[in-house]
Amino acid sequence: MGVIIYPYLYLLASIISNNQKRIFKISLLKKSKFLFFSFFWYNVYNKFKGE
Known part of the structure; x- marks a missing residue:
């Protein structure tokens, strides 16, 4: 009985x-x-802020 249960x-x-x-x-x-x-939006924000 126990041997059959192990694979399951x-x-x-x-x-x-x-x-x-x-x-x-x-x-x-x-x-x-x-x-x-x-990170992407932070870069975009910095670009707009820099201009």
């Missing part, structure tokens, strides 16, 4: 870790996008 547990663990990695990647992507946009 391993599969479940791998699925959970994959989901966590994906969520982490998505949040990282959102943060980097936000940083990029704020």
